[in-house]
Amino acid sequence: MPRQAAAGTRTQRQRREETERRLLDAAAALVAAGGSRAVTLQEVGRLAGYSRGIVNHMFGTKDALLAALVTEAQQRVGPPQASSPGLGRLRQRVARYIDQISAGDEHARAFLLLWAESVGAAPQLRAMFAERDDLFAREIREDLSAGIADGGIRPGIDAEGVTLALIAVLRGASLHIIIRDAAPDSTARVREAVLACLQRSLEP
Amino acid sequence: MPRQAAAGTRTQRQRREETERRLLDAAAALVAAGGSRAVTLQEVGRLAGYSRGIVNHMFGTKDALLAALVTEAQQRVGPPQASSPGLGRLRQRVARYIDQISAGDEHARAFLLLWAESVGAAPQLRAMFAERDDLFAREIREDLSAGIADGGIRPGIDAEGVTLALIAVLRGASLHIIIRDAAPDSTARVREAVLACLQRSLEP
DNA sequence: TATTACTTGCTGGCTATCACGCAAGTTTCT
DNA sequence: AGAAACTTGCGTGATAGCCAGCAAGTAATA
Structure with a gap:
């Protein structure tokens, strides 16, 4: 000691x-x-x-x-805010993701930029990103499944497709915010648009 | 001569x-x-x-x-396929964008990767990307406006927000396809999910 | 507690590598 | 022959990483 x-x-x-x-x-x-x-x-x-x-x-x-x-940025994400999975938690995820980037969190920004650059990166890094990707997708699918079960989300959706599209829009929007150095009101607008789109896509 | x-x-x-x-x-x-x-x-x-x-x-x-x-990649995009602006042309844009990346078009991929890397790039390049961004957004808004005018799209949408979200999802999905080297059937699924999401978000 | 032996954190000189771009030389068209 | 396309030799600058040594912390001993 x-x-x-x-x-x-x-x-x-x-x-x-x-x-x-x-x-x-x-x-x-x-x-x-x-x-x-x-x-x-x-x-x-x-x-x-x-x-x-x-x-x-x-x-x-x-x-x-x-x-x-990269490892540290992953661990920073922290536990989910809402306790129960479902549409509510999914909406929280979306808002949280964009707000974190928009607020200027350098670790979150670094993670995203390194991901976007990872085409030519070391295999080790690429594997870490792939792993994180899959984990993220699993969490979202969990929310979708729970939402379908509790009736907050209509059953007809292609969960896999929605998951991929949702991750895509979060990353694309975040990169846009970083690259164009978007103002907070602009990012709020994107966030609301994504949430509105999500709402209409998933509602029964 | x-x-x-x-x-x-x-x-x-x-x-x-x-x-x-x-x-x-x-x-x-x-x-x-x-x-x-x-x-x-x-x-x-x-x-x-x-x-x-x-x-x-x-x-x-x-x-x-x-x-x-970058300049060349911009010019390669070519003229719009459908002659008249509206929801149909918008859907074509989406499908075309993802299919082009998915098909392995190296110029399209290079453009997107350079855009994603452009945080630390020369101001000249960043300006070119910003210009391209704005042009793309204008084209999409044109389709949205036309769609609202002809009744194919409900009037209540936030056109600006939808535009940004749509560009974001296209870029995020494309980067994912490139980085993970996604298989064609997987990319088709994403494409359909985005189109379905778009449909439900915009339909009257 | 004070001294001494040891471990670990940290520095900066050094070298090898790599890439850009200039300028002079060579080949190909007019 | 003259001009333009293209090559090759060379200088310069940036960067990663090795390593010898100094400094700060830790443990053992008296």
Whole structure:
């Protein structure tokens, strides 16, 4: 058991954790601002308040840093807000997704941008995105199924198709918001349009 | 007026035009396969069947090549299929957009990937994408307006919001198709889901 | 508690790699 | 022959990652 460090100092564990967090934050900010191309060891180190050697020391390689960034962004999503699955929770998901991007969350933006760039990325990263994709789709299908069961959603829908389309619209809208640096009122409009479209598509 | 070249040879104009086309095709293929990061002067030259200096000779800089690629992709979209604006033409647009990506059109894929990467890109490129964006949105709104006028679309919709959402879903779905290398039957399903969603959202 | 041995965090000089683009030279058309 | 298309050699700049060493924290000993 590590002894408590003296006042004004940090334990090795504290140092490491703080460094890791600052590096991930810096990397997220750089990706959000300029894509993965803007992530250089030099810049990450500088923005995090360290030297340019820090990334290699902490993560080994730049790719490992990006992988850690993706992993962290996934875990940040957090538990569902509404307790019970169904149309209500689905609507919450949609609003939350767009609002998070619109609010300027750099980790969420970085995740999305890295996903959009992942065509030429390392297989490891692509696999992580695929996994996240499938999990997201499963969650949405769960809401759809519950909605059909409780009567909030009409039974005739193609759940698989709706799921894919819904994920697509969220990503497309979010990328648009990031790329065009859309104003909050504009993003609110998109959010409402998506919700309205969802409503009419799913209502019995 | 250029004289007819001898058999087996080409006029200078033919040489230049063929070279330009081969370079654009090569660049599109590279972007489609691995994003703009995969586009190096060496690779473009090799894939097009020239030396590594050919891009600088033809376009001056690499950025100019990418700009030309974007310009060309815009012009490739071509005239609308259905003559009269309205819901029918809108549905055609949607189907055509997704089918083009799904069919593996490298220029269309390259355009979309470059758009998705354009966060950190040169202002010139970003402006081109913004312009294309606005034009696309205008075309869709034209269809919506016509549809409302002829009664095919109910008047209560938020045309601006629907337009943005529609563009978003097309881009998100296309990126998904490219990134996950989706099978044709899967893309057909997404296409039908989007069309169905559109139908229910817009029908009177 | 004070000293000493050890571990871990962190730095920055160094090298190898890679890509862009210029400029001079070569081939192909007119 | 002259012009244009195209190639090749070269310089420059950016970046990733290795590694030797310094500094900060931790554990052992007296």
